Amino acid sequence: xxxxxxxxxxxxxxxxxxxxxxxxxxxxxxxxxxxxxxxxxxxxxxxxxxxxxxxxxxxxxxxxxxxxxxxxxxxxxxxxxxxxxxxxxxxxxxxxxxxxxxxxxxxxxxxxxxxxxxxxxxxxxxxxxxxxxxxxxxxxxxxxxxxxxxxxxxxxx
Amino acid sequence: xxxxxxxxxxxxxxxxxxxxxxxxxxxxxxxxxxxxxxxxxxxxxxxxxxxxxxxxxxxxxxxxxxxxxxxxxxxxxxxxxxxxxxxxxxxxxxxxxxxxxxxxxxxxxxxxxxxxxxxxxxxxxxxxxxxxxxxxxxxxxxxxxxxxxxxxxxxxx
Numbered sequence: 001x002x003x004x005x006x007x008x009x010x011x012x013x014x015x016x017x018x019x020x021x022x023x024x025x026x027x028x029x030x031x032x033x034x035x036x037x038x039x040x041x042x043x044x045x046x047x048x049x050x051x052x053x054x055x056x057x058x059x060x061x062x063x064x065x066x067x068x069x070x071x072x073x074x075x076x077x078x079x080x081x082x083x084x085x086x087x088x089x090x091x092x093x094x095x096x097x098x099x100x101x102x103x104x105x106x107x108x109x110x111x112x113x114x115x116x117x118x119x120x121x122x123x124x125x126x127x128x129x130x131x132x133x134x135x136x137x138x139x140x141x142x143x144x145x146x147x148x149x150x151x152x153x154x155x156x157x
Numbered sequence: 158x159x160x161x162x163x164x165x166x167x168x169x170x171x172x173x174x175x176x177x178x179x180x181x182x183x184x185x186x187x188x189x190x191x192x193x194x195x196x197x198x199x200x201x202x203x204x205x206x207x208x209x210x211x212x213x214x215x216x217x218x219x220x221x222x223x224x225x226x227x228x229x230x231x232x233x234x235x236x237x238x239x240x241x242x243x244x245x246x247x248x249x250x251x252x253x254x255x256x257x258x259x260x261x262x263x264x265x266x267x268x269x270x271x272x273x274x275x276x277x278x279x280x281x282x283x284x285x286x287x288x289x290x291x292x293x294x295x296x297x298x299x300x301x302x303x304x305x306x307x308x309x310x311x312x313x314x
Contacts (some may be wrong), residue, residue, distance in 0.1 A: 003258055012229060027241070028241065031242050034242060035207075035242050035243060036199060036242075036243055037241065037242050037244060038244065039244050039245060040241065040244055040245055044244075044245050045241070045245075047245075048239060048240075048241060048245045051239055052239060055237075056164065059239075061241075072275065077240075078237075079238050080207060081236050081250070081252065082205060082208055083234075083252070083253060084184070084185065084188055084194065084197065084202070084205060084218075084253075085188050085191060085192050085193075085194050085253050086192060086193055086194060086203050087193065087194060087195065087196050087197055088197055088199075088202075088204075088205045090191075092236070093250065093251075095238065095240070095248075096240060096241075096242050098313045101271045120313075121313050125313065126312065126313055127310055127311060127313060128310070129288070129308060129309065129310045129311075130308070130309050131288070131305070131306045131307065131308050131309070132306055132307055132309060133306055133307070134307055137307055137309065140309045141309075143223050143309050143311075145309035145310060145311045146309065146310060146311070147307060147308075147309060148288070148308045148309060148310035149288045149289055149290050149291075149308045149310075150288065150289055150290070150291055150294055150304060150307070150308065151287070151288050151299045151304075151306045151307065151308045152286065152288070152289060152294065152298075152302035152303065152304060153284055153285070153286045153289050153302060153304060153305035153306075154274060154285050154286075154300075154301050154302045154303070155284045155286060155304060156277075156278050156282065156283055156284060156285075157242070
């Protein structure tokens with residue numbers, strides 16, 4: 001069902017914060033396109049949702065919903081880190097950005113990144129950072145990001 | 158003054174959590190070796206310290222103190238990110254690691270990284286990540302990290 005604001009032929013997709021009902025709209029299935037996420041019970045989802053909600057604006061997950069089929073088709077998150085460095089500065093960490101494979105090429109990823117960077121800016125961050133594969137570097141450059149450094153990782157067994 | 162546990166000729170340097178009195182022991186001056194940090198008042202320090210303390214084990218800053226001269230000579234922090242991805246997994250983000258220029262070459266950085274990775278592991282993280290310059294890549298490889306991806310950044314005016 002289209003809402004009244006998007007009465008045109010093309011629905012107007014907006015970015016909004018994650019809601020607890022989004023698990024039933026394919027949010028976890030969307031994350032599976034990004035990495036392992038194959039056993040999240042309703043209870044685990046609810047607990048993590050409440051845990052993140054308690055952080056308020058310091059951890060925001062946004063989504064885009066296809067309101068015609070009531071499916072979540074894009075998401076991304078931003079975590080606000082509070083430092084002593086940079087005169088008690090703040091940094092936004094963007095994580096877990098993914099657009100549904102059927103909805104790519106429509107600039108949805110750009111809208112998600114815009115929402116997350118706007119949030120970081122409004123929180124007083126002096127920068128926003130993210131890690132990506134070499135193949136996604138050009139996309140983030142188009143979003144206004146610049147190659148900054150090297151990401152290193154250690155996986156625990 | 159040496160404490161009784163380090164009665165040898167070489168003092169035993171241990172890693173501990175940041176304490177509010179560490180501002181008076183050169184903690185901010187140490188951060189200046191890493192980046193801009195030139196105007197943090199006692200009040201701002203205290204407010205940020207309390208803000209971070211309220212996050213408990215989800216944001217830990219560690220330090221090493223030279224107990225002979227009562228100066229902070231190494232520090233690093235780790236922020237625990239809670240995800241839905243990886244079946245509600247957690248990731249440790251290591252930030253702001255620095256060893257005083259007069260104390261380098263003594264494996265203090267390695268001890269700081271060990272403390273922070275141990276903390277992330279004990280918190281149930283499936284990985285710990287950090288961003289570094291190309292010149293520091295070899296150091297982190299020696300600590301057990303592997304080159305993972307590209308860091309992108311956007312600075313706000």
